[in-house]
Amino acid sequence: MQKNFWTEETISTLLRKHGLRVTAPRIAICKQLLAQHCHYSAQQLHEELAPLHPTMSPNTVYLTLNQLAAIGLIRSFNIDGNTIFDSNTATHDHAHCRNCNTLVDLPSNSEMPPVNMGEWALEWGTRLWSGLCPDCKQSANTTSAS
Amino acid sequence: MQKNFWTEETISTLLRKHGLRVTAPRIAICKQLLAQHCHYSAQQLHEELAPLHPTMSPNTVYLTLNQLAAIGLIRSFNIDGNTIFDSNTATHDHAHCRNCNTLVDLPSNSEMPPVNMGEWALEWGTRLWSGLCPDCKQSANTTSAS
DNA sequence: CTTTAATTAGTAATAATTACTAATTACTTG
């Protein structure tokens, strides 16, 4: 995806293609999400948009994100009970720090599961690696070594 | 793990080894979980134990499961906002039917992430494949072909 | 410009999980 691909125009076209109306909240949400590859919870996204769109309700953000996920424009997965939306729809894995909650993409070494699952119609998958990020790992070492 | 390995005695030993007291609820929970490789939400497990242990509170089940996960005796991950506890601690993946909620183990084709993540201290990971199980796939085909 | 159905904002409801507390109980020590 080349830089600046997600202009207001390309987003509008895409929304209409999927039968969704072009509204200010949707444009704002798509811009924020698609402009960069990033991870958002609905709440985080709502907080970031609040200054620019003070009347936008959390409800709208939740609904819109689920719609975007339904049409495959973004992906969603779950960490510790929180739904995370990911604008990177390519197959890839994630590393999550159980201490500071940092979440980063991993280059995928994924392959589809073996053929004995051929009867399933698998659509998407992500692996979530859980552990400690470099910073928290170091803190843990320092603390325990005291 | 050989059959019938998880007797009341082996469970007691293991709990004490980790500094946990041996109580009736813990024995019951461990027996149910470890006796077979299976997936449980806290609620499901509480429901299954209720007939035999009518006074056991949901709270106890939640707490105990988190303790068992903390000492690495079981694993936990999250599907659609529900925490699932897994007594199979070997690295493996899962397939989840987004329609009927069926969850099955997949033989793992997982490897640890590439070396550029070497600074992370990754502890565990599971990939969750989302899609349709054979039954729901067939239903979908039948319906749409009408 | 009108019409109409989709969308929105706001509020209320839901449901899984955690927090809190008094009573109980497993384990330790004498």
Added chain:
DNA sequence: CAAGTAATTAGTAATTATTACTAATTAAAG
């Protein structure tokens, strides 16, 4: 074996992310 005590439990209340509902608004078609 008999306390003592600290962990554990059951029950209830609180929390929090998410969804449901509804009246008002608005995008898009005619």
